[in-house]
Amino acid sequence: MNSVPEPDPKAATAPTAAVRAVDLVKRFGELAAVDGVTFDLAPGRIYGLLGPNGSGKTTLIRLLTGMTHPTAGHAEVLETPMPSRPMLERIGYMTQADGIYPALSVAENARFFADAYGTDRSGVAEALELVDLADRTKALAGTLSGGQRRRLSLACALVHRPSVLFLDEPTVGVDPLLRVQFWARFRSLADAGTTIIVSSHVMDEADRCDELLFMRGGHVIARGSGDELRRQAATDDLEQAFLTFTVDGLETAS
Amino acid sequence: MSLRRLRALVRRVVAEVRRDRPSLALLFIAPIIVTGLLTYILREGQSPDLALALVNQGPPPAALLLTPALEKAGIDVQPAADEAAARHLVQDGSVSLALIIPQDVTTGGGVKVVTLGLDPLADGTDLRTVGAALTSALARAAGGVVPKIEQVTIYGTGSDDPMVPFAPAIVAFFLYFFVYLLTGVSFLRERTGGTLERLMATPVTRGEVVGGYLVGFGLFATIQVAILLTWALGTVHVPSIGPLPAFSIGLGIPIVGSPVIAFLVVLLLGLGAISLGIFLSTFARTELQVIQFIPVVLVPQFLLSGVLFPIESPPGILQPLVAFMPLHYAVDALRLVFVEGADFATSQLAVDVALLAVIAALFGVVASLTIRRDVV
Incomplete structure (x- = not known):
């Protein structure tokens, strides 16, 4: 069990948390989709939310972005309690669904979201360049391939140069080559100071994150880098490590 | 299969x-x-309570027979002094229509019905209700002569369209x-x-x-x-x-x-x-x-x-x-x-x-x- 934030050796001088969850709970009737999650996420790093379908990843992201109110606890982004409308200008959110307008062109989609975020359109070309769609600006989004649509979806979350980026299963349905490109993009954004929270249920993507949060049944059951988690679970395989923590978690719970 | x-x-x-x-x-x-x-x-909406203004200048038998006949048909009869007063009642919505019975109704004079003319369909329904009571009452008073009924509207041209x-x-x-x-x-x-x-x-x-x-x-x-x-x-x-x-x-x-x-x-x-x-x-x-x-x-x-x-x-x-x-x-x-x-x-x-x-x-x-x- 490792849901409590690890002490940061540079705490005195380090920048404050980019994202903070304090005892976050979200219930849907009897089901607790997120059940008492607490963590601090430092700026400029890539965090992986890993867990099987239904483990609470999407609900946690929706709580952190202020898309839904918590049943208990609270979330902060850049030290601002969520939900906060002004803070949305600094958050990028790529939903699981593509969430783009098929009847609009690539450029029109990106420009629309730039306007919705209330920023100038200078980030549009940059975002489309970043996802390799600069040469398809006039194509209608509805005519793009699945991978291109995912890329456009990512671009639409980047047009306003967000400080914190939430990516909900960004690589689902994306071919291996494009997946590599996506992760290269994420890394370059993080290097430029963007905090990135990526949810995934694909373990082989996990090693690309600076830190992982294993989720199961609405809880964060473990946290650490891929190597740390493997070492703690005494295995070379991250999937095996996840299972170990799950079993430990179940035993602890019982 | x-x-x-x-x-x-x-x-x-x-x-x-x-x-x-x-x-x-x-x-x-x-x-x-x-x-x-x-x-x-169909059952309720078509037979709203009907009120009319009656200008009754007809000779006694017709005048006496008419109001009870109309009331028997469920119509609220409000007497009016003359056509202008009756038209006024129609216009301000107190009554649905005005009925003007001329002096010579028993000797072939036409009955005038004044409606608003805003809703020709509703007017038609009202006219049918009034017409039945009117015709039977007047026909008896006039000894079997059915009077002519002339419809005029306050608004509208009475278009045939x-x-x-x-x-x-x-x-x-x-x-x-x-x-x-x-x-x-x-x-x-x-x-x-x-x-x-x-x-x-x-x-x-x-x-x-x-x-x-x-x-x-x-x-x-x-x-x-x-x-x-x-x-x-x-x-x-x-x-x-x-x-x-x-x-x-x-x-x-x-x-x-x-x-x-x-x-x-x-x-x-x-x-x-x-x-x-x-x-x-x-x-x-x-x-x-x-x-x-x-x-x-x-x-x-x-x-x-x-x-x-x-x-x-x-x-x-x-x-x-x-x-x-x-x-x-x-x-x-x-x-x-x-x-x-x-x-x-x-x-x-x-x-x-x-x-x-x-x-x-x-x-x-x-x-x-x-x-x-x-x-x-």
């Missing part, structure tokens, strides 16, 4: 429909609502219908396609989303209204050219009032339909369900706004419901404009237009409240 495969298909169909609760509810409830309303309207009584309701209804459908389906796509969720993760407010839809679709509604009214009210005669015979384009429905006011009325109705579409899309998961709302939401308005049946005053228990029906006010306003030639100096038209605006605004607010809910 394999029975096993057939059974699998039947099971699947039944399971799918059974789990589609809204469709299932509508499948059973919608026909009950629609047929119930229709029956209620059978489209006139229907035009206001038909123009309003079909605009309402198409705008609702377009908005409902578009907004449903916004909800189900994930774009609304994404839009809500930007600083865009609910009010801005509804405002965007109102102005965006309002633009198309404006064009639609302009085209529809031009088509309905205008006529262009094309003379015969060579072997082509002469023909006309446009329905050429005669109206008395200003097409500009009619345009404004229908446009307000259209804005209300946009909000309604956004609001109802909350409760729909598929495009089919948007269509299934039509019998529950649109058909009652259609029936109660007097498109097919004259509804002088809606049946009692439905009155509170009718108060929230924009189509009712739009049809009433259009009748005033089309038939009476009313402008905003007419208080009833001003009230209708104000209520249309209020309902459109109210639905807009309600629609915006449906947006930021927990979208799964």
Whole structure:
């Protein structure tokens, strides 16, 4: 069990948390989709939310972005309690669904979201360049391939140069080559100071994150880098490590 | 044919429909609502309490027989001194029609019936009710001579065009219908396609989303209204050219009032339909369900706004419901404009237009409240 934030050796001088969850709970009737999650996420790093379908990843992201109110606890982004409308200008959110307008062109989609975020359109070309769609600006989004649509979806979350980026299963349905490109993009954004929270249920993507949060049944059951988690679970395989923590978690719970 | 495969298909169909609760509810409830309303309207709505102003200048036998005969037929008779006074009562809405019995009624003089002329269908129903009582009473007094009945209207030219009584309701209804459908389906796509969720993760407010839809679709509604009214009210005669015979384009429905006011009325109705579409899309998961709302939401308005049946005053228990029906006010306003030639100096038209605006605004607010809910 490792849901409590690890002490940061540079705490005195380090920048404050980019994202903070304090005892976050979200219930849907009897089901607790997120059940008492607490963590601090430092700026400029890539965090992986890993867990099987239904483990609470999407609900946690929706709580952190202020898309839904918590049943208990609270979330902060850049030290601002969520939900906060002004803070949305600094958050990028790529939903699981593509969430783009098929009847609009690539450029029109990106420009629309730039306007919705209330920023100038200078980030549009940059975002489309970043996802390799600069040469398809006039194509209608509805005519793009699945991978291109995912890329456009990512671009639409980047047009306003967000400080914190939430990516909900960004690589689902994306071919291996494009997946590599996506992760290269994420890394370059993080290097430029963007905090990135990526949810995934694909373990082989996990090693690309600076830190992982294993989720199961609405809880964060473990946290650490891929190597740390493997070492703690005494295995070379991250999937095996996840299972170990799950079993430990179940035993602890019982 | 394999029975096993057939059974699998039947099971699947039944399971799918059974789990589609809204469709299932509508499948059973919608026909009950629609047929119930229709029956209620046909039974109750067609025989509203009828009041008339009577100017009775006829000789004693006729005069004495007439009032009891009318009252026996369930008509409220209010005596009036002369035709001017009676017309005044019709005009201010105290009575539905005025009956003027001349002195020479027993010797062949014609009876004059004055109606408002705003709703020719309702006038016709009233005339039939009065006519039966009148004819039998006067025929007895005049010794079997049936008097001639002459109908005059206060407003309107008494046009023979059978489209006139229907035009206001038909123009309003079909605009309402198409705008609702377009908005409902578009907004449903916004909800189900994930774009609304994404839009809500930007600083865009609910009010801005509804405002965007109102102005965006309002633009198309404006064009639609302009085209529809031009088509309905205008006529262009094309003379015969060579072997082509002469023909006309446009329905050429005669109206008395200003097409500009009619345009404004229908446009307000259209804005209300946009909000309604956004609001109802909350409760729909598929495009089919948007269509299934039509019998529950649109058909009652259609029936109660007097498109097919004259509804002088809606049946009692439905009155509170009718108060929230924009189509009712739009049809009433259009009748005033089309038939009476009313402008905003007419208080009833001003009230209708104000209520249309209020309902459109109210639905807009309600629609915006449906947006930021927990979208799964």
